[in-house]
Amino acid sequence: MSLGSKDKRIIKNSQLSSFRLALSGIKTAIISERNVKIHLIISIIVIVLGSYYNVSVTEWLVLFIVMGLVIAMEIMNTALERVVDLVTKEYHPLAKEAKDIAAGAVFIAALLSIVIGLIIFIPKIFAGG
Numbered sequence: 001m002s003l004g005s006k007d008k009r010i011i012k013n014s015q016l017s018s019f020r021l022a023l024s025g026i027k028t029a030i031i032s033e034r035n036v037k038i039h040l041i042i043s044i045i046v047i048v049l050g051s052y053y054n055v056s057v058t059e060w061l062v063l064f065i066v067m068g069l070v071i072a073m074e075i076m077n078t079a080l081e082r083v084v085d086l087v088t089k090e091y092h093p094l095a096k097e098a099k100d101i102a103a104g105a106v107f108i109a110a111l112l113s114i115v116i117g118l119i120i121f122i123p124k125i126f127a128g129g
Contacts, residue, residue: 066112077103
């Protein structure tokens with residue numbers, strides 16, 4: 001069964017709408033979440049350092065993967081916190097655990113990115129570039 005041109009337009013518009021909504025979510029997280037801003041600033045610093053120290057293509061790939069991972073985890077943490085807050089404004093031990101666990105996931109990703117950054121940059125810094 002083939003799709004007609006109207007069906008194809010609906011699918012295309014739906015896909016564009018999904019991208020717009022995703023970009024809106026990212027924009028909301030950047031504007032409203034201090035930690036997302038911090039991770040973005042750190043990512044910019046890493047990009048500047050990577051350019052200065054001429055990191056290899058492989059090192060760039062690893063750096064971008066971990067930077068993206070940390071920012072994505074922070075955005076997911078924000079989404080989870082908002083859903084929990086939507087469900088209950090009152091203290092509940094499970095709500096606290098959910099938020100703490102999500103924050104822990106961000107923390108692990110951030111620690112991983114720090115370790116990787118140190119592995120990549122320390123030799124370059126001590127070698128003088």
